[in-house]
Amino acid sequence: MSQAFFVTGTGTDVGKTFFSSLFMAKYAPKYDFQYWKPIQTGLSEVDDTSFIQKVTNFEDRYFERPIYGFAHASSPHYAAKKESKQIDPKFVLNQINARRHKRVLIEGAGGIFVPWTDSFLGWQGIQQTNLKVVVVGSSELGTINHTLMTLECLLNRYIPVIGFYLVGPKNELIEDNQNTIQRFSGAPCLGHTSFPMQRLNPKEFISYSETFFDVNGSVINSVMDTEGDEFVP
Incomplete structure (x- = not known):
């Protein structure tokens, strides 16, 4: 089976890029993984590829450049419209398929129902690649609902889910959140990591x-x- 895999989230700003940066920092040199975000929006505010490269200080060879990059911080279909462009899902999927036998972490844009175009949603792209998926969710209040809905949508479409990973502050809810999501979804909890308390240099x-x-x-x-x-790590 392919060792390329998708990282998707229960929504925007729940920690997908933080999860991806941690994965790359820990495993990229050891197992020769690359990071790739094929569709990137919000380039006027943040570039996730550049962010991960900055926090790890890894060489260019660990990173694939986005296929599509848009300045506006919005869903891909709207950000493309702002620049009078259109995303071609078939082209994106062909590019992903060409890399499916490489070790590459593919970060999605937003959640699974975020539109790539007016007629094509993120989950459709994930489904057509048939790659494994890690779902990243917040550790805070509301994560049971958001994570269970995301997992149910993926699993009901026969998309291979590895499990879910929670990101954010450790709190009194987290153990119950993890157990509840596991119990109702059947998907394993892969772990939890809090954000650092201060800015860290790459080392x-x-x-x-x-x-x-x-x-x-x-x-x-x-x-x-x-x-x-x-x-083993």
Whole structure:
């Protein structure tokens, strides 16, 4: 099975890029993973690819450039319209398919129902690639509803879900949130990581990822999928 995989979120700004930066910081050099966000919006405010490269200080070879990049911070279909352009889902899917046997983390744009075009939604793109998916959700109040809905939508469409990962502050709800989502969805909780309390330089960020991200190896073992051979962090 392919070791390329999707990272999607329960919504915007729930921690997909933070999860991706932690994964890259911990595993990219060790297992030669690349980061790729094929459709990037909001370039006038933030560039996720550049952000991850900055926090890790990794070489260019660990990063694929976006296929489509738009300045406006909105859903891809609207951001493209603002620039009188249109996304071609077939072209995006062909590009993903060409990389499916590489080790690449593919970060989606927003949640799974975010439109790429007026007639094509994010989940359709994920489904047509048949790649494995990690769902990233917030650790805070509301995550049970948002995460269960996202997981149900994916699983009911026979999209292979590795599990879910929570990002954000540790609180009194988190253990119950994790257990409740697991119980109702059947998808495993792959872990939880809080945001750092202060800004970290690349060396410190890599150390942070090694200490606090994927502490049980659940993410990397599921992603590598080596028929019983276990990869450990």
